[in-house]
Amino acid sequence: MQINGYARPTTPLLAKEKNVVSLPDIESEYWFTHESVPYIMTRADHNTKDRAYTERSFIDIFKRAGYHTSWISNQESVPTFIYFMKEADKLTYVNGGKSLYIYDSWLDDDVLPPLDSALTNGKSNCRNLIVIHSIGSHWWYNAHYPKSAARWKPELTSRVITENSRQQFINSYDNTVLYSDSFWHQVRERLRHRNAIVIYLSDHGENLGEDGQYTHANDTKEVRNAACWIWCSDKYKSRYPEKYAALERNAKKKYNTAFLFHSIIDAGDISTPYIDKKYDVFK
Numbered sequence: 001m002q003i004n005g006y007a008r009p010t011t012p013l014l015a016k017e018k019n020v021v022s023l024p025d026i027e028s029e030y031w032f033t034h035e036s037v038p039y040i041m042t043r044a045d046h047n048t049k050d051r052a053y054t055e056r057s058f059i060d061i062f063k064r065a066g067y068h069t070s071w072i073s074n075q076e077s078v079p080t081f082i083y084f085m086k087e088a089d090k091l092t093y094v095n096g097g098k099s100l101y102i103y104d105s106w107l108d109d110d111v112l113p114p115l116d117s118a119l120t121n122g123k124s125n126c127r128n129l130i131v132i133h134s135i136g137s138h139w140w141y142n143a144h145y146p147k148s149a150a151r152w153k154p155e156l157t158s159r160v161i162t163e164n165s166r167q168q169f170i171n172s173y174d175n176t177v178l179y180s181d182s183f184w185h186q187v188r189e190r191l192r193h194r195n196a197i198v199i200y201l202s203d204h205g206e207n208l209g210e211d212g213q214y215t216h217a218n219d220t221k222e223v224r225n226a227a228c229w230i231w232c233s234d235k236y237k238s239r240y241p242e243k244y245a246a247l248e249r250n251a252k253k254k255y256n257t258a259f260l261f262h263s264i265i266d267a268g269d270i271s272t273p274y275i276d277k278k279y280d281v282f283k
């Protein structure tokens, strides 16, 4: 992502935001969705990985603190994290029935209608935690942006990896990121006048030809580097200036993806002994 230091302008809308902080040095513990998501959702860290399978997620803590919780999924559910999806008060699937082996159009903009209903929710004063599991830049890249939004060409032409050039890989991947930038912009537009914060974290990185590696099949430094940024509204920033200042101070530090559990709870202004300060970017 451009916001994390990449040379191409793949996140131009994010780059124009004022209350946004880039966290370029997030190390993902895993490089597969099914292992990475439960790790991110729970109190698991490098030394206590089993917590991803023995404890509940941050959603449960938000519920206990009085939040209304929603999970909007634009990916398949997987046995390793379906339990956490079901912790949410409301679980919505968009593009249900699609799988990563189907190659027709599969776009994150389809998340917006259920997001709108999660935000209104019948109760205007309710505090909301909304988990958006976007499809983002997952393989097959061309399915995850509209053809008209392809800025970089030539794009991938074959699903057989070796039949494409490295540049085609990079172009199609960058097109997915550019489209994601537009999707997340629409999310922020809905939150701009609320007391709101968005934490974006990818579940792993991707290889685009570095040392001959593609997608995220092998353990490399690229697949371990998870994209991450945090944005908040003016209201949120003025309400929690100390959290925002700490975030700016901590942004360039290296964190493991374990930071998410502790940081999101603090972002929600929930006090609990489960927060480990060393993983909390808002402390």
Ligand SMILES: [Zn+2]
Binding pocket: 032, 033, 034, 138, 203, 204
């Ligand atoms: Zn994934």
